[in-house]
Amino acid sequence: MRVRFESVRKTYRRRNGIEVEALAGIDLVVDASEFVCILGPSGCGKSTLLLIAAGLVPPTAGRVVFEGTPAGHPRTAMVFQEFALFPWRTVLHNVAFGLEVRGVRRAERVERALAWIRQVGLAGFEDRYPHELSGGMRQRVGIARALCVDPAVLLMDEPLSALDAQTRQLLQVDILALWERSRKTVLYVTHNIQEAVFLADRVVVLSRRPGRVREILYVPFGRPRTEDLLADPEFARFCHRIWTSLRDEAQAAMQEADGGS
Amino acid sequence: MDPNAPHTFVVEPRPEGRGERWNPLVRTASLGAVVAAWEVVARSGAVPAVFLPPPSTVAMELARMAVRGELARSLGLSLGRIGLGFLLGSGAGLLVGTFAGASARVEAVVDPLLSATYPIPKIALLPLLVLWLGIGEASKVAVIAIGAFFPVAVGAMAGIRGTDPLLVRVAVSLGATPLQVIFKVRFPSALPVIFAGLRLAAGMSLLLVVSAEMIAATAGIGFTILHAGDLMQTPRLLAAIVVLSVFGILSTWLLQVLERAVVRGRS
Numbered sequence: 001m002r003v004r005f006e007s008v009r010k011t012y013r014r015r016n017g018i019e020v021e022a023l024a025g026i027d028l029v030v031d032a033s034e035f036v037c038i039l040g041p042s043g044c045g046k047s048t049l050l051l052i053a054a055g056l057v058p059p060t061a062g063r064v065v066f067e068g069t070p071a072g073h074p075r076t077a078m079v080f081q082e083f084a085l086f087p088w089r090t091v092l093h094n095v096a097f098g099l100e101v102r103g104v105r106r107a108e109r110v111e112r113a114l115a116w117i118r119q120v121g122l123a124g125f126e127d128r129y130p131h132e133l134s135g136g137m138r139q140r141v142g143i144a145r146a147l148c149v150d151p152a153v154l155l156m157d158e159p160l161s162a163l164d165a166q167t168r169q170l171l172q173v174d175i176l177a178l179w180e181r182s183r184k185t186v187l188y189v190t191h192n193i194q195e196a197v198f199l200a201d202r203v204v205v206l207s208r209r210p211g212r213v214r215e216i217l218y219v220p221f222g223r224p225r226t227e228d229l230l231a232d233p234e235f236a237r238f239c240h241r242i243w244t245s246l247r248d249e250a251q252a253a254m255q256e257a258d259g260g261s
Numbered sequence: 262m263d264p265n266a267p268h269t270f271v272v273e274p275r276p277e278g279r280g281e282r283w284n285p286l287v288r289t290a291s292l293g294a295v296v297a298a299w300e301v302v303a304r305s306g307a308v309p310a311v312f313l314p315p316p317s318t319v320a321m322e323l324a325r326m327a328v329r330g331e332l333a334r335s336l337g338l339s340l341g342r343i344g345l346g347f348l349l350g351s352g353a354g355l356l357v358g359t360f361a362g363a364s365a366r367v368e369a370v371v372d373p374l375l376s377a378t379y380p381i382p383k384i385a386l387l388p389l390l391v392l393w394l395g396i397g398e399a400s401k402v403a404v405i406a407i408g409a410f411f412p413v414a415v416g417a418m419a420g421i422r423g424t425d426p427l428l429v430r431v432a433v434s435l436g437a438t439p440l441q442v443i444f445k446v447r448f449p450s451a452l453p454v455i456f457a458g459l460r461l462a463a464g465m466s467l468l469l470v471v472s473a474e475m476i477a478a479t480a481g482i483g484f485t486i487l488h489a490g491d492l493m494q495t496p497r498l499l500a501a502i503v504v505l506s507v508f509g510i511l512s513t514w515l516l517q518v519l520e521r522a523v524v525r526g527r528s
Contacts, residue, residue: 054434074436084431088449088526098435101445129526149435 001069001152001185003030003053007062010048022048024210025062030153032068033183037196040206041246041253046189049211050155053187054078069152074098077146081158083138085130091117091141092126098149116144119178136167143175147182156188160195172198173227180224193239193246197221198229205246208253215245314496322496323503331485336504339470339482342398346405347466351413351459353406358417358458362451363443368418375414383408383465384472391477401473408469409462416458420451456520463512471505 010023022045030036040046051057053064054076066075077098085094092113093100099109117126120140130138139159146154159175160168176199179186190196196203197219205215220238221229229235296316302308303315310318326332361371383404390400424447432446474483482501489497 056430056434076434078431078434080427080431082427084425084427086428086431086446086449088452088524090526097432097445101432101435101437101441131526145435 001032002067003153003185003187004065004067005029005049005053005062006065008049008052008059008064009061010045010052010057011060021210023052023059024212026206026211026213028204028213028216030185030187032185035179035186035188035199035201036204037200037202038187038189038204038206039191039193039196039242039246040211041208041250042191043253043257044206044208044249045211046191046206047157050078050157050187050189053153054155066152074102074149074151076153076155077149077151078155078157079139079142079146079159081161083130083135083142083162085138085141085145087130090127090129091122091133094130094141095144095148097145102149113144113148116148117141119147119181120144121174134167135163136171139163139171140174143178147178147184151184153185153187156186158189158191161191168195169227169230175199176225193242194230194235197235197239197242198225203242205242208249208256214249217242311493311495314499318496319499319503323500326497326500332504335481335485335501336508338478338480339474340508342401342405342473342481343466343470346402346470347409347462349402350406350409350466351462354410354413354415354458354462355417355455357410358414358455359421359443359448359451361414362418362421363447368422372418375411375418379411379415383411383469384476387473387476396477401470401478404473405466405469408465412461412465413455413458416454416456416461417451420454420458421447423454424450452524453520456516456524460513460516463516464509467505467509467512 005026005028008023008026009021012020012022014020026049028036038046038049048057052059056078069075086097089097092110095116096109096113099112104112114126117123120143122137122140122144125133125137130141133141139162142159143156146156156175160171163171172195179199188196188199200219203217203219204213205217206212207214221232221235299313300315300317303310303313303318323332357371361368361375386407387400387404390403394400394403421443428446428450429442432442437445470481471483471486474481475487478484482505485501486498486505489495489501
């Protein structure tokens with residue numbers, strides 16, 4: 001299972017008729033079982049790239065090719081920054097939603113959903129409603145819901161950005177553990193350098209809008225990784241090296257935003 | 262002492278307010294007080310009994326109507342008209358509102374029609390409906406159905422259209438078909454707004470059944486009120502009004518129970 005982005009472009013038309021170029025030709029290959037983080041300043045179109053891969057937004061030009069998609073599996077499933085749980089459904093029925101709309105029998109979908117609920121550490125919370133859960137627990141539900149349909153590629157759009165720093169770190173470790181067990185192909189968007197380096201095999205640095213690939217870095221740290229890595233001076237040095245590359249872009253992006261867009 | 266000198270200020274615990282607890286008591290007491298005052302004024306002879314009979318007389322009249330079976334008969338008729346009209350109207354409103362809210366194409370057709378006809382006072386349609394459907398039950402049920410249709414259609418349309426687009430996106434990304442998006446995402450998300458429409462529709466139905474029965478009926482609660490007024494049977498008139506208000510309270514309560522059973526997962 002490989003995903004190839006071939007010169008993917010996206011141009012939005014704003015309400016006032018002005019065209020905004022979000023992505024200016026993205027070329028990228030994500031290999032099977034690879035964990036790729038897409039890193040970029042805010043508003044660089046990195047979320048748009050995921051939406052295009054998910055088929056939720058069509059590209060203006062270029063294409064995304066899924067090579068060797070296994071039969072019977074959806075190509076993608078997505079985890080959203082805002083969790084986006086169905087508030088009227090319990091944890092169990094949120095997680096089972098994808099199987100439900102795909103016509104999987106009730107007994108089987110409940111069994112598979114319960115297995116994923118256990119995997120993300122929410123055993124005992126099956127019958128709770130989203131508003132009864134903390135932010136970290138809600139996003140665990142979001143992750144279980146996406147994994148439950150067993151997608152060929154897991155797309156994660158800043159899944160931890162809405163969480164507090166401590167919860168974020170706990171979930172990073174859990175996401176890593178989940179991935180090491182399943183070896184799913186993951187495309188993960190973030191603006192957090194440490195998060196990207198801690199999780200990814202490769203970090204793709206995008207430029208500010210219109211987004212283009214500025215740099216692709218192989219993360220040199222072996223697996224399995226533990227939280228000790230975060231205290232490693234090499235880790236800090238590597239993150240800093242990315243920051244120096246990103247800093248000017250981030251600065252410019254911030255000033256563009258201030259200038260009123 | 263120098264007012265600008267530094268001084269010590271202490272934040273201490275203080276007793277919590279407990280106003281909430283006797284609130285229900287005040288509510289029942291206020292209602293009781295008004296009824297008692299009414300009884301006293303009516304019995305004092307300051308107001309002729311034909312204008313304001315005391316509540317006890319109204320209660321006796323109500324009991325008499327119940328014993329003679331008159332209450333069951335007229336209430337049954339009115340309830341039948343309301344029930345049928347409300348079900349037909351809100352059912353149609355739900356259907357139209359749901360699809361108009363979900364599809365821009367259907368909305369383009371339906372919305373101008375709704376906006377143009379919503380402001381018509383529905384009781385004004387009764388003579389036309391009598392012309393079309395006759396003076397029997399059909400015209401009264403129809404006017405109630407029309408009255409119930411609009412608030413439910415408008416509520417459903419707004420609720421369905423107002424569904425968080427992110428939830429729709431999630432559903433599509435997990436493989437939901439357009440129909441599944443409507444019934445598994447948009448509809449449940451719109452339920453609270455739909456219930457607001459149903460409550461309005463219930464009030465509208467009650468209003469219309471009484472009006473319609475006053476204009477074109479020989480039985481029913483509305484007819485009883487008008488007839489009692491014509492004959493200056495004030496206790497009977499007031500008893501019928503009490504029945505109506507109890508019915509209004511009950512229908513609101515019933516919808517609340519239904520809403521609590523159906524709308525899930527909100528704090």
